[in-house]
Amino acid sequence: MSNNALDSKPSMEVPRHLRIVRPSPWVERWAHLIRPGGAVLDLAAGGGRHGRLFLARGHRVVFVDRTIEPLADLADTNDAEVIAADLEDGSPWPLGERTFDAVIVVNYLHRELFPLILSTLAPGGMLIYETFAHGNEDYARPRNPDHLLKSGELLEMVNGKLQVVGYEHGLVEGGDIAGVKQRLCAVNDLALSERDDGDPPAHSISRV
Numbered sequence: 001m002s003n004n005a006l007d008s009k010p011s012m013e014v015p016r017h018l019r020i021v022r023p024s025p026w027v028e029r030w031a032h033l034i035r036p037g038g039a040v041l042d043l044a045a046g047g048g049r050h051g052r053l054f055l056a057r058g059h060r061v062v063f064v065d066r067t068i069e070p071l072a073d074l075a076d077t078n079d080a081e082v083i084a085a086d087l088e089d090g091s092p093w094p095l096g097e098r099t100f101d102a103v104i105v106v107n108y109l110h111r112e113l114f115p116l117i118l119s120t121l122a123p124g125g126m127l128i129y130e131t132f133a134h135g136n137e138d139y140a141r142p143r144n145p146d147h148l149l150k151s152g153e154l155l156e157m158v159n160g161k162l163q164v165v166g167y168e169h170g171l172v173e174g175g176d177i178a179g180v181k182q183r184l185c186a187v188n189d190l191a192l193s194e195r196d197d198g199d200p201p202a203h204s205i206s207r208v
């Protein structure tokens with residue numbers, strides 16, 4: 001077959017996650033709590049819809065994904081750094097000892113990464129995590145239990161390590177992608193108490 005024949009093959013359909021450019025409402029909801037100008041990690045970034053939100057808000061953003069072609073337009077963006085890495089093949093953690101003021105993980109689950117994700121949070125840093133959960137298999141992909149959170153699993157991940165300021169689990173009918181989801185927003189400030197009782201500082205949970 002000639003190269004020309006290959007070139008003329010119809011292109012593959014654009015994957016679902018790249019057709020969605022609006023950030024998740026859960027990420028938008030908590031964006032105001034991230035330290036102004038702070039460094040943000042968009043892990044398994046896809047087309048980078050969340051990292052792009054934070055670039056627009058004046059943050060420095062590191063995007064990590066094994067497929068970085070959808071992020072190619074960010075090559076000349078000063079505050080954006082794009083790292084190509086497979087997070088599941090046993091390669092070294094691509095961020096070394098770097099820490100961030102916020103880590104965003106949306107629609108991606110690889111449980112072995114939980115300790116590494118927690119270790120990338122700077123003191124006071126925020127974890128915003130949202131992905132599909134058990135029950136989603138009745139609606140749409142993903143259906144593989146390896147990619148679906150168990151009830152309370154994100155709470156267990158951060159228990160005793162982060163302050164939970166937001167958590168939800170259930171069927172999301174509107175939003176970016178419908179399905180059964182679990183959502184967490186938690187802050188790495190359990191050790192930053194200035195109170196006699198040791199409780200961490202309170203954060204605004206008002207919807208802005």
Ligand SMILES: C[S@@+](CC[C@H](N)C(=O)[O-])C[C@H]1O[C@@H](n2cnc3c(N)ncnc32)[C@H](O)[C@@H]1O
Pocket residue numbers: 017043044045046047048049064065066067085086087088089105106107108
């Ligand atoms: C459903 S998409 C979500 C993208 C983005 N977080 C969003 O919400 O739009 C999942 C992303 O995980 C990435 N991914 C899957 N397996 C990966 C791996 N082993 N290493 C790095 N990235 C991976 C895919 O390339 C894809 O961009």
